[in-house]
Amino acid sequence: MATKKQEPKPAVEKMPEEEHIETTADVLTEIPAEEEIIAKNEKPGIDLSAWTPRTTIGKAVKDGTVTSLDSVLDHNIPILEEQIVDALLPNIESDLILVGQSKGKFGGGQRRIFKQTQRKTSEGNKPSFATLAIIGNRNGYVGVGYGKSRETVPAREKSVRAAKLRVFKVSRGCGSWECGCREPHSVPFAVTGKSGSTTLTLMPAPKGKGLVVDSECAKILRLAGIKDVWSKSFGQVRTKINLIEACVDALKTLMKTKLREEYTTALGYREGPIRAQH
Numbered sequence: 001m002a003t004k005k006q007e008p009k010p011a012v013e014k015m016p017e018e019e020h021i022e023t024t025a026d027v028l029t030e031i032p033a034e035e036e037i038i039a040k041n042e043k044p045g046i047d048l049s050a051w052t053p054r055t056t057i058g059k060a061v062k063d064g065t066v067t068s069l070d071s072v073l074d075h076n077i078p079i080l081e082e083q084i085v086d087a088l089l090p091n092i093e094s095d096l097i098l099v100g101q102s103k104g105k106f107g108g109g110q111r112r113i114f115k116q117t118q119r120k121t122s123e124g125n126k127p128s129f130a131t132l133a134i135i136g137n138r139n140g141y142v143g144v145g146y147g148k149s150r151e152t153v154p155a156r157e158k159s160v161r162a163a164k165l166r167v168f169k170v171s172r173g174c175g176s177w178e179c180g181c182r183e184p185h186s187v188p189f190a191v192t193g194k195s196g197s198t199t200l201t202l203m204p205a206p207k208g209k210g211l212v213v214d215s216e217c218a219k220i221l222r223l224a225g226i227k228d229v230w231s232k233s234f235g236q237v238r239t240k241i242n243l244i245e246a247c248v249d250a251l252k253t254l255m256k257t258k259l260r261e262e263y264t265t266a267l268g269y270r271e272g273p274i275r276a277q278h
């Protein structure tokens, strides 16, 4: 698209291109249901009575033998059914990352939740939609998932499902020398994550500082329960999918690092959810 704008062509050649833009705009007119889709998404109807578990861990969850997500995650049991996460994390929330951008007239470029691509075939253009969803309980558990489909709604459902299956535990703490409150409101130490060319470093910040990161990246930290953070980034940050994956990589590195006991108390280090809420 950008190269077309830079090189103005004769008006005769421009005609078929304008027709092409019209067709893309036609596809985009279906999207304004986007707001409705998000509104529907905020109230996930969890109906576990209709669920027939197929895996061993699924059956154990439905019976009530397994009651915490920690016992599933700590043993590296693969989660293959999204209802396991629904049952064990009742107050789960989901959000969508703005990975795409609108096309069409007036410059386009506004960020959208649907990444829209087109494949050229002999029958015509075949559009495809993709979304990046994040889920979390704002208290130590998050997951990120990517979903792609030829329609908008299945793409969102696929991504939310994929995010639930990829749920992981996050550790928190307060590693800020300006704060030292020993409460888990930030990260316990600086961590770096990488995906593609994108490198993201999360650093502990004092209480009340807020999330000093990219606004899309802040969504995942918010759903993880991290309230204050400073950050540094290198590489192509505009590629949101890679930025989010780098953030996930950093959060997973937090869990991989083992601390000595003297540091766990000094940093207010906690893994997973915090029971006593203030």
Ligand SMILES: [Zn+2]
Pocket: 174, 176, 179, 180, 181, 182, 183, 185, 206, 207
């Ligand atoms: Zn603090």
